[in-house]
Amino acid sequence: MKIALFTTCLVxxxxxxxGKATVTLLERLGxxxxxxxxxxxxxxxxxxxxYTREARPMVRGFAEAFTGxxxxxxxxxxxxxxxxxxxxxxxxxxxxxxxxxxxxxxxGRVYELSEFLIDVLGVEDVGARYPHRVTxxxxxxxxxxxxxxxxPLRLLRAVRGLDLVELPDAEQCCGFGGTFALKxxxxxxxxxxxxxxxxxxxxxxxxxxxxxSCLMHIGGGLSRLRSxxxxxxxxxILAAT
Amino acid sequence: MTTFLGLPTAPAGVGHLSSGRxxxxxxxxxxxxxxxxxxxxxxxxxIRTKRARAVAELPDWARLRAAGAAIKDDVLANLDRYxxxxxxxxxxxxxxxxxxxxxxEANSIVTRLVKATGARAxxxxxxxxxxxxxxxxxLESAGIAAWETDLxxxxxxxxxxxxxxxxxxxxxRNRTEIRDIFVREMASAGRPxxxxxxxxxxxxxxxxxxxxxxxxxSARVAISGANFAVAETGTLAVVExxxxxxxxxxxxxxxxTVMGIEKLVPTxxxxxxFLQLLPRSSTAERMNPYTSMWTGVTPGDGPGExxxxxxxxxxxxxxxxxxxxxxxxxxxxxxxxxxxxxxERTGGHAYGSVYPGPIGAVLSPQLTGVEAxxxxxxxxxxxxxxxxxxPVAIDIPTMLVHLRERVVDAGRSRVLPxxxxxxxxxxxxxxxxxxxxxxxxxxxxxxxxxxxxRILPPPVSxxxxxxxxxxxxxxxxxxxxxxxx
Numbered sequence: 001m002k003i004a005l006f007t008t009c010l011v012x013x014x015x016x017x018x019g020k021a022t023v024t025l026l027e028r029l030g031x032x033x034x035x036x037x038x039x040x041x042x043x044x045x046x047x048x049x050x051y052t053r054e055a056r057p058m059v060r061g062f063a064e065a066f067t068g069x070x071x072x073x074x075x076x077x078x079x080x081x082x083x084x085x086x087x088x089x090x091x092x093x094x095x096x097x098x099x100x101x102x103x104x105x106x107x108g109r110v111y112e113l114s115e116f117l118i119d120v121l122g123v124e125d126v127g128a129r130y131p132h133r134v135t136x137x138x139x140x141x142x143x144x145x146x147x148x149x150x151x152p153l154r155l156l157r158a159v160r161g162l163d164l165v166e167l168p169d170a171e172q173c174c175g176f177g178g179t180f181a182l183k184x185x186x187x188x189x190x191x192x193x194x195x196x197x198x199x200x201x202x203x204x205x206x207x208x209x210x211x212x213s214c215l216m217h218i219g220g221g222l223s224r225l226r227s228x229x230x231x232x233x234x235x236x237i238l239a240a241t
Numbered sequence: 242m243t244t245f246l247g248l249p250t251a252p253a254g255v256g257h258l259s260s261g262r263x264x265x266x267x268x269x270x271x272x273x274x275x276x277x278x279x280x281x282x283x284x285x286x287x288i289r290t291k292r293a294r295a296v297a298e299l300p301d302w303a304r305l306r307a308a309g310a311a312i313k314d315d316v317l318a319n320l321d322r323y324x325x326x327x328x329x330x331x332x333x334x335x336x337x338x339x340x341x342x343x344x345x346e347a348n349s350i351v352t353r354l355v356k357a358t359g360a361r362a363x364x365x366x367x368x369x370x371x372x373x374x375x376x377x378x379x380l381e382s383a384g385i386a387a388w389e390t391d392l393x394x395x396x397x398x399x400x401x402x403x404x405x406x407x408x409x410x411x412x413x414r415n416r417t418e419i420r421d422i423f424v425r426e427m428a429s430a431g432r433p434x435x436x437x438x439x440x441x442x443x444x445x446x447x448x449x450x451x452x453x454x455x456x457x458x459s460a461r462v463a464i465s466g467a468n469f470a471v472a473e474t475g476t477l478a479v480v481e482x483x484x485x486x487x488x489x490x491x492x493x494x495x496x497x498t499v500m501g502i503e504k505l506v507p508t509x510x511x512x513x514x515f516l517q518l519l520p521r522s523s524t525a526e527r528m529n530p531y532t533s534m535w536t537g538v539t540p541g542d543g544p545g546e547x548x549x550x551x552x553x554x555x556x557x558x559x560x561x562x563x564x565x566x567x568x569x570x571x572x573x574x575x576x577x578x579x580x581x582x583x584x585e586r587t588g589g590h591a592y593g594s595v596y597p598g599p600i601g602a603v604l605s606p607q608l609t610g611v612e613a614x615x616x617x618x619x620x621x622x623x624x625x626x627x628x629x630x631x632p633v634a635i636d637i638p639t640m641l642v643h644l645r646e647r648v649v650d651a652g653r654s655r656v657l658p659x660x661x662x663x664x665x666x667x668x669x670x671x672x673x674x675x676x677x678x679x680x681x682x683x684x685x686x687x688x689x690x691x692x693x694x695r696i697l698p699p700p701v702s703x704x705x706x707x708x709x710x711x712x713x714x715x716x717x718x719x720x721x722x723x724x725x726x
Contacts, residue, residue, distance in 0.1 A: 012682060045668070048623060052646045054665055054666055057673040061675075140622070178622075180623070182700045184268060184619065185265075186268055187265075189708075224707065
């Protein structure tokens with residue numbers, strides 16, 4: 001199986017450890033991973049803010065960069081959600097039938113990390129060891145767009161030494177929402193405050209999730225509070241030994 | 242075949258659909274009201290849990306939901322035919338049908354009809370359509386008093402307030418506030434509040450009953466909305482919990498119903514689907530206590546005169562957008578409001594429209610045109626909770642994104658582009674070529690000291706008001722990968 005890593009622009013530029021962890025994990029499970037260097041960004045921010053016209057070259061660029069792989073794996077529920085649910089519609093509106101076919105083919109092979117591990121590779125125990133008290137926040141797009149359900153939790157439960165604590169009101173949005181965090185900063189912050197309260201009641205050392213973007217928001221708030229709770233991406237926990 | 246030299250333009254919706262105040266500003270004020278946040282948080286979380294339980298009882302919920310969506314889509318696709326069928330049936334059974342392009346036309350039709358009866362006061366059944374068009378104010382300026390008889394609408398009306406929820410318009414009020422409103426305002430509207438009124442819910446309900454009973458018994462005209470209209474027989478339906486609707490619909494001599502043109506269902510069999518979907522989604526009940534249905538007029542039974550006002554007010558314009566029209570499937574259950582994390586924190590007033598919450602954020606801008614409601618499509622984190630609970634499967638998150646595109650495209654004609662548009666264009670230009678993106682990524686290293694010392698340009702400064710900014714790494718992922726390889 002020819003596997004490509006869809007790093008996501010945020011991980012590439014701000015959270016490289018998440019990308020490294022994904023590579024480490026997949027290699028440990030016996031798979032070779034390639035990183036197509038022509039990838040940039042899936043265009044989700046543009047699409048979700050209304051700049052569809054600007055996002056078109058990114059949709060095209062994504063399909064070109066990832067054509068020819070059997071599986072495209074990303075450590076992000078929302079970026080996978082954008083590629084899977086938005087790219088085909090954008091391509092169709094560009095009235096380029098060759099591109100639309102290419103986008104359909106590529107977007108059908110894109111997987112969020114927990115989906116890939118459980119649905120494609122069929123593993124729950126990835127051989128990780130992480131002796132910490134951890135709580136898991138299901139990000140909205142992995143939960144309601146991709147329907148990953150309890151896959152991340154199944155992976156976490158199999159990690160040695162990990163003390164998994166349930167997050168109260170886990171399915172409530174953390175308030176990130178892409179440009180929502182800037183355009184409606186006050187509402188976003190109010191939602192974040194409630195999410196942080198839930199996290200703090202668990203006494204966890206680490207809060208994990210499948211999206212670096214939501215973790216950047218939650219972690220930025222937790223560090224402002226000097227709470228001591230660290231945001232760690234799911235991939236980093238699964239890669240740890 | 243006829244050739245049109247310019248298609249007729251559908252009228253835009255007017256009335257209580259836009260306040261002109263941007264959502265983020267209104268939301269900021271609402272967030273500061275801790276009483277409001279407490280009231281809302283308690284109310285929405287209670288009803289959320291109850292709804293989930295009521296829906297889980299039905300093994301065929303997913304199929305009911307799909308049926309609801311399909312029936313409404315058929316109605317929307319054949320609206321012209323069903324509306325004419327409805328008009329024929331209502332007329333054949335002794336009712337009169339009026340067509341209103343917009344709020345102003347609907348208000349003048351209703352005012353004329355009330356004046357013709359000679360009545361100086363009317364009783365009202367809770368109705369979103371009449372709130373939308375501002376009917377009470379229109380009647381008042383014509384010297385006609387319009388009394389709301391739904392308990393929550395009464396609280397809103399007596400408090401000189403605006404509704405903040407589709408189903409529970411006074412959700413922003415707690416019982417102490419309601420007691421104070423009753424004691425202060427009831428006397429000027431009719432029978433005063435009983436002496437020594439407490440904030441006990443039963444005592445408050447009794448005070449409202451006594452106050453309203455006088456209105457019911459003296460009213461000669463009632464005005465209602467409609468939850469559904471069955472095209473095949475011309476039957477109108479109102480579902481409610483309090484019985485005030487039944488009083489209004491049966492006691493007065495004249496009944497005037499104002500109904501949005503999308504409220505149709507083709508047949509009684511179709512109605513059965515919605516009578517299951519609506520109560521469980523809105524009040525979390527298996528069945529609502531009162532379902533009133535009437536067909537034209539029946540001599541010796543109920544109102545002797547019946548008028549149906551069919552309201553467009555931006556609905557035809559909404560129908561014209563293939564990616565937005567499914568908002569017209571909405572049956573006003575308000576399940577999306579109760580699960581929305583944004584609504585829960587800001588309340589309904591921040592939306593500036595009688596339709597708040599997720600459905601309001603997609604419906605109001607379509608009814609008025611996006612230019613009049615530019616900030617509402619952005620009043621969502623796109624978490625998707627609304628779509629999951631919608632009983633007619635309106636994909637609100639996708640529609641919000643579509644409307645954001647309409648807002649952005651409407652701004653493209655401006656000579657001086659907004660800073661956001663410049664930033665988005667620059668980001669897109671960078672991302673269009675891997676070589677450009679690589680160079681910009683490397684600049685991140687130079688931003689490290691800025692992030693450490695918090696020298697932050699907008700919009701990063703907005704972010705940093707409540708959240709620490711991540712310090713860019715020394716080495717990007719792609720540079721690590723190249724080095725490793």
